[in-house]
Amino acid sequence: MSLLKPSRWRVLPFYMVLYLGFLYLPILLLPVFSFNNAAATRFPLAGFTTKWYASLWGNREMLDAAFNSLVVGICVAVLSTGLAICAARAVTRYRFRGRRAANGLIMAPLFLPEIIVAVSLLMIVLQVGAELSLLTVILGQVVFCLPYSMAVLTAGFDGFDRSLEEASLDLGETAFGTFRRVTLPVVAPAILSSLLVSFTISLDEFLLAFFLSGTEPTLPVYIWGQLRFAAKLPGVLALGSLMLALSICLLVAAEFLRRRTERQLSTGAASHV
Amino acid sequence: MVLTVDQSAPSVDSGLPARPSWRRGEEAAGLALISPTALYALFLLGVPILTVVAYSFWTQNYLEIDRSFTFENYRIALTEPIYRDLLLRSLGISLVVSFVTVVVSYPVAWFISFHGGRHKNLLLFLITVPCWTSYLLRVMSWKMILGYQGVLNTGLMSLGVITEPIASFLYNSNAVAITLVHSWAAFAILPIYVSLEKIDRSLVEAARDLGDGPARSFLRVVLPLSMPGVVSALLIVMIPTVGDYVTPRLVGGKDGVMIATAIQAQFGKAANWPLGAALSVTTMAIVTVVAGACAILLKLVARRIR
Numbered sequence: 254m255s256l257l258k259p260s261r262w263r264v265l266p267f268y269m270v271l272y273l274g275f276l277y278l279p280i281l282l283l284p285v286f287s288f289n290n291a292a293a294t295r296f297p298l299a300g301f302t303t304k305w306y307a308s309l310w311g312n313r314e315m316l317d318a319a320f321n322s323l324v325v326g327i328c329v330a331v332l333s334t335g336l337a338i339c340a341a342r343a344v345t346r347y348r349f350r351g352r353r354a355a356n357g358l359i360m361a362p363l364f365l366p367e368i369i370v371a372v373s374l375l376m377i378v379l380q381v382g383a384e385l386s387l388l389t390v391i392l393g394q395v396v397f398c399l400p401y402s403m404a405v406l407t408a409g410f411d412g413f414d415r416s417l418e419e420a421s422l423d424l425g426e427t428a429f430g431t432f433r434r435v436t437l438p439v440v441a442p443a444i445l446s447s448l449l450v451s452f453t454i455s456l457d458e459f460l461l462a463f464f465l466s467g468t469e470p471t472l473p474v475y476i477w478g479q480l481r482f483a484a485k486l487p488g489v490l491a492l493g494s495l496m497l498a499l500s501i502c503l504l505v506a507a508e509f510l511r512r513r514t515e516r517q518l519s520t521g522a523a524s525h526v
Numbered sequence: 527m528v529l530t531v532d533q534s535a536p537s538v539d540s541g542l543p544a545r546p547s548w549r550r551g552e553e554a555a556g557l558a559l560i561s562p563t564a565l566y567a568l569f570l571l572g573v574p575i576l577t578v579v580a581y582s583f584w585t586q587n588y589l590e591i592d593r594s595f596t597f598e599n600y601r602i603a604l605t606e607p608i609y610r611d612l613l614l615r616s617l618g619i620s621l622v623v624s625f626v627t628v629v630v631s632y633p634v635a636w637f638i639s640f641h642g643g644r645h646k647n648l649l650l651f652l653i654t655v656p657c658w659t660s661y662l663l664r665v666m667s668w669k670m671i672l673g674y675q676g677v678l679n680t681g682l683m684s685l686g687v688i689t690e691p692i693a694s695f696l697y698n699s700n701a702v703a704i705t706l707v708h709s710w711a712a713f714a715i716l717p718i719y720v721s722l723e724k725i726d727r728s729l730v731e732a733a734r735d736l737g738d739g740p741a742r743s744f745l746r747v748v749l750p751l752s753m754p755g756v757v758s759a760l761l762i763v764m765i766p767t768v769g770d771y772v773t774p775r776l777v778g779g780k781d782g783v784m785i786a787t788a789i790q791a792q793f794g795k796a797a798n799w800p801l802g803a804a805l806s807v808t809t810m811a812i813v814t815v816v817a818g819a820c821a822i823l824l825k826l827v828a829r830r831i832r
Contacts, residue, residue: 261692263670265636265637265641266637268633268634268637269634271638272634272711273652273653275708275711276653276656276708276711277656279664279667279671279708280656280659280664280667280675281559282670282671283667284664284665286670294670294673294676294677294682295676295677295679295682296677296684297680303750314634333579335564336563336566336756337563338712339559339560339562339563340560340562340563341560342559343555343557344560345561346556347552347555347556347557347559347560348541348552348555349552349553349554349555349556349560350557350829351554351766352556352560355560355563355564355567356560357563358564358567358568358571358572359563359567361567361571362571363768364761364765364766365575365760365765365810366765366766366767366768366769366770366786366809366810366813367766367769367770367771368769368770368771368786368789368790368806369546369575369578369769369806369809369810372576372578372789372790372793372802372803372806373571373574373575373578373806374574374668375793376574376577376578376581376793376799376803377570377573377574377577380577381616392570393570395570396566396567396570396571399563399566399567420794426530426746432787435563436768443697448798450658454658455659456660457659457660457661457662457663458582458661459660459661459662459772460771469627469697473660474663476662476663476666478660478665489666493660493663493666496659496663497659497660497663498656500659500660501655501659504654504655504658508651509616515564
């Protein structure tokens with residue numbers, strides 16, 4: 254055992270690094286080529302430039318798409334988190350018939366090909382005679398984001414010490430007051446984390462937006478349209494790098510909040526023992 | 527003494543009939559709380575999917591929908607060579623992608639779980655970050671890498687490994703498979719990691735103490751116990767990838783077209799909703815059956831090893 258351990262210790266970390274390289278290299282190419290002074294993405298690099306970023310500023314179409322993405326992202330984050338708060342609370346706090354079925358229905362988009370969700374939503378929207386717009390994108394993306402919000406929030410609510418709420422209720426606080434003054438402060442980081450995660454997913458989501466957006470594109474739909482023109486690629490790379498940076502910042506913030514909830518829950522439990 | 531008996535007697539009496547009403551209150555509260563979300567999912571996911579199923583049994587003449595029940599669309603979906611081939615290819619690609627993803631991801635999940643130490647959270651976070659960033663951008667960068675004048679070819683040429691660019695990197699099923707494996711890596715690692723975390727470490731120690739080497743103790747203890755994670759990783763990759771639209775469109779070329787392109791065409795240019803619906807339902811049904819079969823097979827294998 255002790256003879257074999259050192260060799261495995263050397264092979265697996267190496268594999269781990271290789272694997273992380275495989276995950277990150279394709280993504281890191283975006284910023285690398287967005288600063289490259291050539292329209293073609295090839296080696297050797299042709300020199301440093303920021304002109305692709307500068308070209309984004311005057312681009313009316315792109316700015317409109319960015320604004321659309323922002324509006325959609327904020328609405329999706331708020332709606333999806335709000336709906337997930339109710340559901341996650343119900344699932345973690347109460348036992349009731351139909352709990353598994355309801356939970357399964359909410360989590361189902363994780364186990365469905367996205368194209369089928371997109372197509373079925375498109376059919377329903379056109380069937381009821383609604384116009385394709387940013388609103389339909391928002392409604393669709395909320396369906397898609399709910400499982401992720403649920404996952405973040407059930408994890409946050411799960412470790413919550415129920416005796417705190419019971420104490421508050423015993424001391425005469427109303428159910429709503431207890432939620433606002435006892436539950437909410439403890440689970441607030443999880444809620445923020447869910448907001449950030451669903452905003453990030455919405456910002457990057459393409460397929461539903463592609464099917465449901467009508468004439469107002471979000472950023473990924475705009476990018477899809479630009480991909481046909483080879484000359485526009487560097488501009489897209491610059492835009493993509495910015496989106497990437499924003500996504501990573503949001504995810505780091507979400508992770509930071511998640512860990513804070515974890516710590517808070519564990520120290521909270523410790524201080525009550 | 528009398529006092530305590532007097533106090534406890536009614537509470538025992540009322541305790542039994544009181545419990546169901548308390549239970550009912552609990553049920554009502556739970557149902558009321560989950561209903562907004564459940565209704566949302568019902569109307570924007572359940573009803574649309576049922577609409578797709580309904581449409582798949584109807585037919586369309588130009589703009590008129592004929593609502594008489596028919597299996598015609600399914601006959602076309604399963605026997606017309608284009609759709610049959612696209613279905614088979616999509617299924618093949620998703621099978622290969624899910625198995626490859628699970629196999630390459632397992633050691634990573636194992637390493638983090640058994641040797642991650644206090645860096646566990648950081649490593650998991652590092653692995654999930656690329657999967658949260660734009661899917662479209664990731665596929666786009668694979669197109670840049672694999673292209674004829676792309677990063678891989680020009681890189682290899684400037685290193686002197688090859689003199690002529692290799693055309694066969696891009697626009698085929700392999701390119702689609704590589705890109706999909708990259709996209710779904712974290713989705714495979716997380717369930718495997720969770721099931722590895724649940725394994726009682728003293729079982730592994732017991733196997734070692736009783737004379738099993740590292741390989742045998744892994745095969746007979748760790749692998750069978752982590753099988754639920756492997757199965758869910760397989761499903762969570764296989765089912766969505768079968769209907770992937772972006773990857774085949776960007777890096778698949780003519781030889782890497784998958785069923786999603788055909789489904790999309792029925793709702794766009796071709797404007798044949800019933801056929802598109804039938805293709806969607808067929809895809810879902812076939813992948814569910816295949817995924818179920820794989821899950822059962824893997825569980826049997828795990829039992830045999832033990």
